[in-house]
Amino acid sequence: MSEASAQLQYIQEKLGPRVLDALLFRGDDILILDRAGLRESFRFFKEDSKLRLDFLSDITAVDYWKKKEPRFEVVYQVVPLKGGRRLRVRVPVPEEDAAVDSLTPLWKGANFLEREVWDLFGIRFIDHPDLRRVLLYEEFQGHPLRKDYPVNLWQPRVPERPVEGTFVDERSRNKLLLLKQALGQKS
Amino acid sequence: MKADAQELPLEIMELQMGPSHPATHGTIKFNLKLEGEKVLDCDVEVGFLHRGFDKSCEQVTWTQVIPYTDRLNYASSLINNVGYALAVEKLIGVETPPRCQYIRVIISELARIFDHLTCCGMAASELGAITVGFYMIEARELVMRIIESLTGARLTVTYVRIGGVKHDLLHGFAEWVSQTFKTVRKLLNDCDRLLSRNRIFIDRMSNVGTISQETAVTYCLTGPILRATGVNYDVRKTYPYLVYDQLDFNVPLGSRGDNYDRFVCRIQEIEQSMRIVDQALQKIPVGPVWIDDPRFVLPEKEKVYNSIEGLMHHFKIIMEGVQVPPGETYFAVEGGNGELGFYIVSDGGGKPYRIRVRPPCFIAMGAFHEMIKGYMVADIVPTFGMVNMIGGECDR
Numbered sequence: 001m002s003e004a005s006a007q008l009q010y011i012q013e014k015l016g017p018r019v020l021d022a023l024l025f026r027g028d029d030i031l032i033l034d035r036a037g038l039r040e041s042f043r044f045f046k047e048d049s050k051l052r053l054d055f056l057s058d059i060t061a062v063d064y065w066k067k068k069e070p071r072f073e074v075v076y077q078v079v080p081l082k083g084g085r086r087l088r089v090r091v092p093v094p095e096e097d098a099a100v101d102s103l104t105p106l107w108k109g110a111n112f113l114e115r116e117v118w119d120l121f122g123i124r125f126i127d128h129p130d131l132r133r134v135l136l137y138e139e140f141q142g143h144p145l146r147k148d149y150p151v152n153l154w155q156p157r158v159p160e161r162p163v164e165g166t167f168v169d170e171r172s173r174n175k176l177l178l179l180k181q182a183l184g185q186k187s
Numbered sequence: 188m189k190a191d192a193q194e195l196p197l198e199i200m201e202l203q204m205g206p207s208h209p210a211t212h213g214t215i216k217f218n219l220k221l222e223g224e225k226v227l228d229c230d231v232e233v234g235f236l237h238r239g240f241d242k243s244c245e246q247v248t249w250t251q252v253i254p255y256t257d258r259l260n261y262a263s264s265l266i267n268n269v270g271y272a273l274a275v276e277k278l279i280g281v282e283t284p285p286r287c288q289y290i291r292v293i294i295s296e297l298a299r300i301f302d303h304l305t306c307c308g309m310a311a312s313e314l315g316a317i318t319v320g321f322y323m324i325e326a327r328e329l330v331m332r333i334i335e336s337l338t339g340a341r342l343t344v345t346y347v348r349i350g351g352v353k354h355d356l357l358h359g360f361a362e363w364v365s366q367t368f369k370t371v372r373k374l375l376n377d378c379d380r381l382l383s384r385n386r387i388f389i390d391r392m393s394n395v396g397t398i399s400q401e402t403a404v405t406y407c408l409t410g411p412i413l414r415a416t417g418v419n420y421d422v423r424k425t426y427p428y429l430v431y432d433q434l435d436f437n438v439p440l441g442s443r444g445d446n447y448d449r450f451v452c453r454i455q456e457i458e459q460s461m462r463i464v465d466q467a468l469q470k471i472p473v474g475p476v477w478i479d480d481p482r483f484v485l486p487e488k489e490k491v492y493n494s495i496e497g498l499m500h501h502f503k504i505i506m507e508g509v510q511v512p513p514g515e516t517y518f519a520v521e522g523g524n525g526e527l528g529f530y531i532v533s534d535g536g537g538k539p540y541r542i543r544v545r546p547p548c549f550i551a552m553g554a555f556h557e558m559i560k561g562y563m564v565a566d567i568v569p570t571f572g573m574v575n576m577i578g579g580e581c582d583r
Contacts, residue, residue, distance in 0.1 A: 026277055026516050055420075056407050057519070058545040062532055075530065077517055077545075081404065081418065083425045088517060109407030112553030120241070135234035135582060145241055 007085050010050065015041055020092075030088045038091060038101040045078055045087070046106055053078040053087055056103065059113040061093075061121045065147035070094035072123055076103075093123055102128040120145040197222060202564075206235050210568045212309060213578045215552070217567065224563045229556040233549065233581055240583035244542040248508025249275055250349060252539060257343040259544060260580040262305045263523040265298035265334070268347035273428060274518035274529035275349050278511055283478055287351050288429045289471040294337070294346065295429075295520070296460040296467075297364075300371070301330050302523030302575070303453040303460075310450065310572030311382065314391050319378045326374040329367045333360075349509055350484050351477035361468040368461050375457065392447040396558040396570035399444060406554035410525025410547050411452045412574065416444035422521040434466050449573040483509050508537025524548050524575050544583060548576045 008022040008029050018041055021032040033041055045053040057077040065071060072093040079086050093100055102125035103110040114125045115134040122143035125131060133140065139158040142149050205216035214235035220228040240259070244252045256271045257264040269291045276283065283291075304327040312320025331341055337357060338344040346353050357363075382388045398406075400416040413420055421438045423431045439455035441448030477484045481500050490497030513535035519528035525547030532541040551574045558570050 025514055026280065028516060055404060057409075057526060058517075058528055058530065058543075060530055060543040060545075062515075062541045067534070075543075077528065077530070081420050081425075086426070086517075107407055108402075108405045108557075109550055109553055112550060113407070116549075133234075135237045137234075144239065151242055151246060 007051070007087070011045075011087075014044065014048075028088055029085055030090065032090045032092070035091050035093060035100045039103065039105065042076075042078075042089075042103055042106055051087075052080045052082065052084070055079045055081045056107040056110060056113075057086075059103070059110060059117060061117045061123055061145075063121060063145065063147045072098060072121065074100055074117065074123060098122060099124040099126055101126050104128055119143070122146065199227065204564075204567065206232075210313060211571050213576050213581075215571075215576060215578070215581075219564070221564065224565075226559050226562055226564060226567070229559050229567075231552050231555050233552055236578035236582040238583070240544065241542060244539055246538070248537045249511055249539060250504070250509055252542060253347065253349075254343065254345050256544075257345055258579050259546070259583065260302070260523060260527075260548075260577045261342045262575075262577055263298040263302035264342060264344050265294045265338075265346060266302075266520060266522050266527060268344065269295050269429075270518065270520040270522070270527050271529050272347045272349050273520065274516060274531050275509075275511060277518050278514055278516045278531060278533060279349075279483065279509075280512075281350065281478055281480065281483070283351060284475050285430070285472050286355075286474040287476045287478075289467050290352050290356060290476060291347065292429050292431065292434070293356075293464050293467050293471075294334075294352075296463045297330055297334060299460045299523055300457050301327055301334070303457050304330070306523075306572070306575040307378075307450060307453050310569060311378075311388070313568050313572055314388060316382060316385070316388055319381050322374045322378050322381075326371045329370055333364060333367060348477075348484075350480065351475075355476050356471075364464060364468060368465070371457075371461070375454065379454070389447065391566075391569055392450060392573075393445060394443070395446050395562055395566045396449075396573065397443060397445040398554070398558050402554070402557055403444065406557065407550050408525065408554055409550075410522070411449050411456065412444075412551055413525065414438065415441035415448035415452050417442050422519050422526050426519065428518075428520060430467070431463075433470070434463050436460075436463050436466075446569050446573045453573075510537060511535070511539075519545070522547055524551065524577070524580075544580070546580045546583065548574065548581045549583075552576055552581055 005024060008031065011031060012019045012022055018034045018037055019031060020034055023030050045051055057079045059076055061072055061074045063072055070092045074091045074093055076089040077086065078089065091100055102114055112134060114128055115132060117123050118125060118131050119133040119135050120143055140155060200221045202219045202221055203216060204219055205211060206214045216232040218230040218232065219226055240255060244255055253268055253271060256267040259267045304323045308320045308323025334344065335341050338346040398416065400418055403413045403416045403418065409420065417440050419438060419440060424438055436459045439452045441452050485504055486497040486500045491501045511533040513533050515532040517528055517530045519526050526545060527547060528545035530543040531539060534540040555574065559567055
């Protein structure tokens with residue numbers, strides 16, 4: 001038995017039915033987890049003295065449109081900083097209720113990564129402190145990395161956005177008013 | 188100040204810095220909340236250079252993605268090439284011959300030197316040490332000439348292929364590199380003498396942009412920012428790839444996690460990279476630079492023109508692309524700014540199903556407010572300079 005399956009077996013023993021599948025592919029440990037109790041599972045990875053997967057490397061998602069059911073998979077990469085085996089966690093997410101637990105309470109860096117997944121895939125993260133778009137703008141329609149988003153779709157033009165709290169020098173406005181009055185024009 | 192002196196009314200000012208600001212290289216916007224000149228909060232807006240890297244990659248063949256990876260971190264495009272090729276090779280399940288692996292190490296380290304020289308030179312010149320900026324750009328130019336003559340391009344190199352590199356090293360490469368490194372070392376020594384006891388530089392860099400070890404880890408930071416806090420995590424040492432485990436080099440670590448430590452880490456990493464290149468050039472074996480597998484490697488032109496098999500192979504690879512078996516894999520290399528990972532998914536065809544890049548500077552920008560909170564507006568410039576945000580990689 002290789003060391004890889006030892007780590008996966010240990011997790012399977014501890015987490016029980018939350019682990020949907022565990023596989024070894026090209027030397028990588030891959031774990032397919034249920035999204036129920038996701039944050040507790042990751043807290044276990046982070047704090048367990050045997051695993052010590054204390055560093056979240058990446059969060060992303062894959063859209064298996066018309067290929068797999070459920071449609072989305074959120075993919076996490078966790079790493080032991082001291083060295084050891086990396087772990088990849090895949091979490092299937094259905095289209096009709098595309099939401100998973102946010103990992104921001106465990107790793108603050110998950111904030112930006114989850115915002116990006118929301119931005120490009122439209123998967124919500126429950127209890128995320130600030131789930132806004134990050135790479136695209138707020139008026140963008142749709143989520144472009146979904147496979148049903150056509151690559152050549154044009155987005156509508158966005159009207160100029162009045163920024164709240166923008167500093168406007170009122171004196172210049174008065175000056176213009178005075179100038180107009182001096183010239184005998186109506187304001 | 189007298190006790191009865193009248194206090195000026197304090198009001199929190201909101202200031203938008205960017206997206207195009209002369210003191211920040213790269214299009215990025217900081218929405219600042221200021222109390223006087225003190226930064227209370229900073230909300231970073233990225234994405235001004237977003238061009239849909241992931242989506243574009245899904246439209247082209249596996250080989251055609253390589254030019255796109257050049258445009259990620261264009262200061263170290265060779266490392267991006269190497270990382271992508273290694274990820275695809277891992278998914279296919281092949282390993283390149285030893286000479287190719289050594290060449291990949293050499294070009295990765297040249298790109299790292301290039302990246303760090305850009306970052307440090309720009310950061311120094313933004314603080315007024317424009318001489319240092321010029322010296323480092325000169326050193327960078329010398330390295331760039333090597334890259335240029337090897338690959339045929341200065342920034343967008345596209346030198347690495349799936350299953351090999353474009354062509355072998357040039358005649359007299361080792362001598363040229365060692366000559367260049369002599370000059371680079373001399374220039375860096377000059378820069379060191381200009382900066383290391385320079386009051387202005389140290390005052391602007393030291394104890395500015397400080398983050399603790401715990402903060403760096405919880406914000407998923409990697410690269411020089413993480414190592415400046417003293418965490419020993421370098422992908423080349425922790426998860427060795429290529430032939431890094433056969434080469435002798437150190438990982439420079441800081442202790443305080445401020446801008447000065449980051450700067451020193453980067454400068455010392457240049458020295459370590461030069462050591463790696465010197466060793467690799469001594470140890471490099473003779474042999475082919477491509478894997479011997481016609482499924483992934485374009486045949487020689489002579490075979491294409493004179494035999495039907497060669498022509499078919501050429502046609503298949505160009506028109507349908509390299510066939511990658513279905514599956515998914517993640518491969519991380521140490522980029523200029525940290526862990527550069529490629530997560531690739533294939534559904535068994537000539538085109539990628541999904542390509543995800545783990546961009547080190549995007550994640551660093553997610554922690555930027557933590558670095559700048561409590562410091563002055565002017566401190567944004569050196570802190571941002573030492574993060575070395577590259578728009579192409581951050582926004583993809």
